[in-house]
Amino acid sequence: MKEAVLIIGGIYGALAVIFGAFGAHGLKKFLTQEQLKSFETGVKYQMYHALLLILSGVIFPFIGFSQNLMGWFLILGVFFFSFSIYGLVLSSSRDRKMAFLGPVTPLGGLLLVMGWILFTINVASVAEFLRF
Template sequence: MNARLCLIVASMSGAIAVMIGAFTAHALKDILTSKLMAVMQTGVQYQFYHSLALLLVGLLLQQRSTALLKLSAMSFFAGIVLFCGSLYLLAFSGVHWLGIVTPVGGLAFIVGWLMLVWNFITMDKR
């Protein structure tokens, strides 16, 4: 993932998080149970956090493109799709087996952060 694509994806992800959050708060407040509302809120929160992380990585990629930063960006994107996406689908559909995908997305988030750490640790060595 190059810097431009990373910044575009991060910006779109942030916009989508706002839309999903607003839709959930206004259109679904009387439809979803409080438990499913909490699931949606968790998805929106994590999407916001990792949209900002992806934005940071995109800005870093503009300065210096490294394999670790690219892997971090791809991991954050995968986490948004898998973690947040599975929570949204679970809340909208009520299909609880989708919850087995959520930890895979969480692992992708962790990998993204660790690749970012590793990038900073090895930065002076390059």
């Protein structure tokens, strides 16, 4: 799981840069300011959590249930949160809003929150070994 967390963190980070550039340069002509702001929110959260995944992959051995669950919560949380925002924004810009994605975004947010909680618990449990 450790390797997967690091690899997916790197992939999410690279995609955040690509999507950020795409949003800033390629979508300005097609999106409203509100849609651009929503798209940027997806990109920011994706990048924040890509960095958290990489940090987690460096800090934790991913041998326990809690650490593995944290990894899955963060990976799936980013996917559901950020990618549903991208889908909602892009589909609404073409007047074909994929409304089924609406409930996916808060589910992704909940998974991210749970990932952060588990990150905090796991950091506290290994803090003496890391000498924080």
